[in-house]
């Protein structure tokens with residue numbers, strides 16, 4: 330048993346922290362207010378090797394583990410979760426290409442993601458199907474000779490409007506008796522006729538990150554865009570979720586840590602009743618609780634990521650990390666705002682943004698409830 | 711062009727309430743985060759820029775314990791070719807003089823055209839190592855340098871003087887230069903750089919290997935006591951609405967002759 334990161338991992342943490350602290354603070358408030366992002370930041374991060382870290386050497390990435398990905402995500406999120414998502418989730422779904430794709434697909438789709446020249450995303454959720462993914466029947470692909478014709482719509486798709494290509498979960502075999510064998514993953518280039526993305530505005534948090542609704546109207550893609558076997562879509566989705574749930578948990582840990590750091594600074598400075606807030610026990614207890622929960626969450630993230638890197642996928646451990654960290658981040662951000670009083674309610678204070686940013690970690694990649702269902706199912710079977 | 715850069719790992723002390731240690735000889739460092747000294751970050755960047763332009767090698771050196779290797783790995787990741795750490799045990803027994811003796815002993819056996827140090831280190835701010843080392847190695851030097859240009863067998867340096875004056879010097883090589891912050895824009899460490907650094911040489915030497923004895927390293931300056939500045943009387947807190955505060959402030963500053 331060794332609780333220390335390796336030297337290389339520590340250096341990655343320092344490098345990620347320095348980049349985030351150097352580049353994000355000046356832009357965070359603007360991106361949040363205007364719901365925009367500056368792609369040069371994504372490009373810069375990619376040139377430094379922070380993007381698509383799981384992409385293997387032969388496809389232009391550094392081929393690092395999930396733990397390294399999580400370390401970078403925590404550091405970026407501690408400075409600004411919205412920018413962290415905009416930068417790091419630019420390769421969301423490439424995990425599926427790398428694991429299930431053909432050699433040709435890997436060579437085509439992976440290198441531009443690692444270099445920051447392209448952005449991708451994964452479209453699962455539909456207007457009528459989120460948590461219950463297998464019930465997604467709105468988006469269908471029908472085979473006509475050597476093309477698939479795709480029709481339907483998708484909802485809440487990260488990078489939907491900025492991506493160059495999106496890997497889409499579509500129904501290809503509606504009559505299969507097994508509802509988990511009815512879907513396939515198909516790569517759709519976003520410049521294809523009949524594809525439209527509509528950037529959604531008015532999100533509560535992570536507003537630097539693009540979220541869009543998609544519509545497909547007779548979008549024709551070659552059958553060679555099918556990623557993995559036909560009917561294997563649900564299994565491929567679960568493969569991705571098992572990895573990225575840990576990443577979202579790391580995002581939550583970073584968000585909570587940002588909230589703790591802001592709080593420590595504030596309570597040492599702010600005077601009330603002739604003493605710094607930090608001298609009051611109820612404040613001290615909040616700080617101590619936040620530290621404990623963040624550390625506990627981080628340990629769950631590290632263990633889940635480390636085990637995956639060792640080759641063991643344990644869905645209940647992954648779900649525990651995701652659900653604990655999501656709830657923990659929301660609670661920490663709430664306590665941080667409370668300790669800031671009225672100032673925390675203002676947009677110019679970072680805690681206000683963290684308070685809004687934290688909530689998404691309880692929703693995407695499986696809601697807190699879905700994670701608990703996964704754990705219970707495993708524990709009670 | 712072979713360049714040796716002396717670097718130091720220092721505690722981050724911004725926005726930290728420093729606590730004096732029990733012996734009253736320094737501050738408690740166990741809770742502090744450590745980084746590469748800011749001046750040294752500019753120095754290593756400048757060396758790498760020169761190497762990228764003119765070829766040659768960059769060697770980073772530090773005197774310190776294993777934890778201090780972190781800053782050497784950083785230098786390697788930024789683009790230095792190799793690094794040397796001198797393991798000197800308890801560092802608190804050295805003053806700047808001792809550090810200079812050790813560094814000089816390492817540098818004198820290396821091939822070099824230029825030796826860089828930061829102007830000063832963020833932690834104790836003595837600013838002595840660079841200049842004393844130039845003396846120890848009998849090198850031409852230029853200090854507080856904000857621009858460097860290579861010429862045939864020489865360097866043209868720009869230094870920053872008091873009151874915003876600039877001074878340009880031409881110095882014959884080999885030379886020692888102390889680097890001022892702002893001379894360049896230090897790069898970020900990249901993942902690829904970190905990967906490459908792992909394959910570069912990081913040599914560890916000890917004092918016996920260098921042939922310096924503790925006697926030679928005995929401090930010339932001995933710290934008697936370190937203390938926090940006493941709280942002084944005389945602060946005046948202005949109260950009232952912003953207009954009144956501004957008015958009062960201008961009045962005081964005018965009275966004291968700061969404003970006219």
Ligand SMILES: Cc1cc2nc3c(=O)[nH]c(=O)nc-3n(C[C@H](O)[C@H](O)[C@H](O)COP(=O)(O)OP(=O)(O)OC[C@H]3O[C@@H](n4cnc5c(N)ncnc54)[C@H](O)[C@@H]3O)c2cc1C
Pocket residue numbers: 450451452453454457458459460461484485486487488532535540689692693694695696697698699702
């Ligand atoms: C900013 C943002 C980005 C997103 N990015 C993507 C993306 O890139 N790709 C993508 O495909 N999707 C994305 N999503 C969608 C996200 O994954 C879904 O919103 C999420 O899975 C929940 O689905 P839903 O919204 O349909 O909620 P529902 O499934 O309708 O759930 C509503 C509530 O009911 C609860 N619930 C549902 N079923 C049960 C049950 N059996 N027992 C108890 N409680 C239950 C849920 O936990 C939740 O609290 C994104 C969403 C957001 C907000």
